[in-house]
Amino acid sequence: MAKAGQFFSSGHTNNWAVLVCTSRFWFNYRHVANTLSVYRSVKRLGIPDSHIVLMLADDMACNHRNPKPATVFSHKNMELNVYGDDVEVDYRGYEVTVENFLRVLTGRLPPSTPRSKRLLSDDRSNILIYLTGHGGNGFLKFQDSEEISNVELADAFEQMWTKRRYNELLFIIDTCQGASMYERFYSPNIMALASSQVGEDSLSHQPDLAIGVHLMDRYTFYLLEFLEDIHPSSTTNMKDLFKVCPKSQCVSTPGHRTDLFLRDPGSVLITDFFGSVRKVEITTDTINLTAPMVHLEDTRPVRELRTEIQTYMDQLPVAEIIHQKPKQKDWHPPDGFILGLWTLILLVFFKTYGIKHLKHIF
């Protein structure tokens, strides 16, 4: 009975993934390959297609320039075809727009939208959001014609929090200056990773001369390598994910943000976000569940915010949940001082030039 409490230590009951590739054109092959590699890992670890929203802005596999049609490779010498036989793309080509992406996140879709195109998450869902493409300081370029800014994204996540559309969110972005995209987040329970800091470019990994393009970006390449070692029952935690692709391999400095996340990253399993894991223990004994559930006490000191993971009931305003550093305001001299200073100046003026000049001013 006490073990029943163990099952809900992470607080989520289902997993979703939103994987977005935002660039089109043949020379952006690597962004599609990035997204498909993450898709592949996520599917392998158990999240079904019905819980994955895959958005690819261009069709590389069937591009006329692809010398190996119907394939998208992530390793050169064609070791790994991430396109495979059972890829299910939900938003394709020109459907990948900022508006559609935000509508998917916030759930404000027209009633006619099919289920496969919706993010039907609830307050017990852990969502993985992966974005890749071309980006800059504070924006991500969609389809060569529009951009999504970090403020818009932060507001979308806040809408998701208010509408109780997620339990915890893992946000990974692999673009140039990716860290700028997570700077503005202010909703709780979000952990973010980026492939490069502001002012740095994320570099591509390897060109394939037979195909004639770069196949993957460095960060996602090493992320894929890392994920290939994960299996559904791994206990690898987020701290290992933060170590993926150090500067020596990536040339850019990957960054992460955990201040909005309420659990300790070391206790968060990779499979909490990348897989869809059920803790199933088969027993032939009957368990009496009449008594209310007792949460297992951790050995770690209990923080007052601990209880908020499981419940939305006493939702405090966000500002009180997150204790941010007070903003530095510029120092002004006090108002009285300025008033006194001006009075002094006027007095000196009238003393020197006489009171009769007062009429020139008033």
Add this chain to the structure above:
Amino acid sequence: MGLLSDPNRRRALTNLLTRLNAPICVVCYLAGVMWFMGLAFEPFTLRTYMSENAMGSTMVEEHFPAGERALATGREFAAHKKKVGGMPVNWLVKTMESRGLEVFTQSFTRKLPFPDENKERYLVRGTNVYGILRAPRASRTEALVLTAPCSQGNANNQAVGLLLGLAQYFRSQVYWAKDIIFLVNEHDLIGMQAWLEGYHHTNTTGGDWSPLHGRGGSIQASLSLELSSDVITSLDLVLEGLNGQLPNLDLANLFHAFCQKIGVLCTIQGKLQRNDWESTSGYSHSAQTMMLMVLKQASGRPWGDHGLFLRYHIEAATIRGINSFRQYKTDTTTIGRLLEGMYRKLNNLLERLHQSYFFYLMPSLTRFVSIGYYMPAFGLLAVILLLRALDLWVQLGASAPGTEDGLAEREQSPSSPGVLSILTPVVISHMTGVALYCLPVMSQEMAVQHFPVSETEAVVLTAIAIYTAGLALPHNTHRLLQGEGTEHGWRVLKLVALLYLAVLLGCTALINFSLGFILALSLVPIAAFITPHTHKPLSAAIMVLLSPGCTLLYCVLIFQELQETPVSLQDGWMLFLSVISQGILDHSLYGSLVYPLLALLIYPCWLLLWNILFWK
């Protein structure tokens, strides 16, 4: 009061202008020439770089294996060409069909206005053969073109052989996103013009050709191949096209990138690059390369079969294989690989090449000067004309009886008696220009009847005769003129001539910088300093020496000198005559604008100045 409306201040400014005019003009001229020469100095140039993202780096693997087979095909082509005595149409059609292309032919006829002595043709009849390789999966919206000319004798056989070899290799690949058209054109530029006109459904030059039955979509880029030997030592890139138009610089960058990757020597203007830019000889080498490009661009003729594509906004270049006495030889397979790599990269293009420069000068294959850097050289020369015009305006304003009020009065007085007096020289000069444009070709029959010369010579000599006859005009037109031979009259005429010349040269320099600059170099000094009061014999001699005709002669001599085949004055003169005839032919065959520009606009301008010199 404002700077220009206050009479005192204006007087001071105009005094300044009048006093300093001549020195400023001289300084500007020297500065313009030095700026131009400085363009070849390496620190003032930029390194070339690929601007188009879609083309990226030379990141392809080239696998073309069949160089030897291509040479064998070339030999077969040569044999059939000799047997038929022209273009072996049936053999070409059969060979292209066996390689899996969709083959079509186009026949064309063209009667030249007078026989072309350089190429020995008058009534030209020929056939173009082209095969279209359809992209396996793409829709037929875009195309790339590879052409090789069918030349007489033993020239360019290997080019056609390589073209057919590449066609066979390309046919077995699945990654083509654009159709590739393999064209073998007869009678080089005439055939190419007929094909392009047929492809784009236009007929600007009046040729007679059969319509094209097969099309491939809008052409994105094109390469023309000239290869006359089995092995080569270097590849030469030719960029200059019709009317001095140049392809996008990215095409030259692509060529250079691949030459470096494969390890083939590449040249431009036939000159290799040197690394010692600090030394005098290094600088003079770059300056020579740049001057060659300037002269070729100024001539306005297409220097390779690619030159006619540029008019249709198709980026095109000619690659010429050169076999000189170097140790290291490159074989046909390597050239095939280079072309394969270039075509794979062009295949990746999503839009026409537009990211890099369209107006540039190249002192060497890796360095370029863009329009923003070379235009000030011309600007400095044009400023001289404007300064002199301002000076004249001030003089005209001061000499007319005017009151204290503004400019309106002053404008009235010069213009009303002046218009008619200047109209006559202007009209007569332009009529002479029209005569120079029309008469040589029209009256060749009459000339041949009366004089023992061939048609070509008749045309050229008539042109020169009309040109020289224009020199006698001032003496004759003064009989028609009613008088008004005042100081005032020639000043107005000179003002008009200066502004006219400035506008003309400005417009020319925008389209064809080299032509505008060379004309400016010779015409601006005489336009600036000619008055009726200068020493007449000396000024007349200088004017004749700097007239457009003589400038052309100097350009021909300098061009030969730069090509390292200097000619004596005698041979230079014969070359000059042939250049005139080629200019007239280019105009009627391909629409080159150099001859009409010189005859209808520049020559009358020069005649106006000549009129001013002999003003009575």
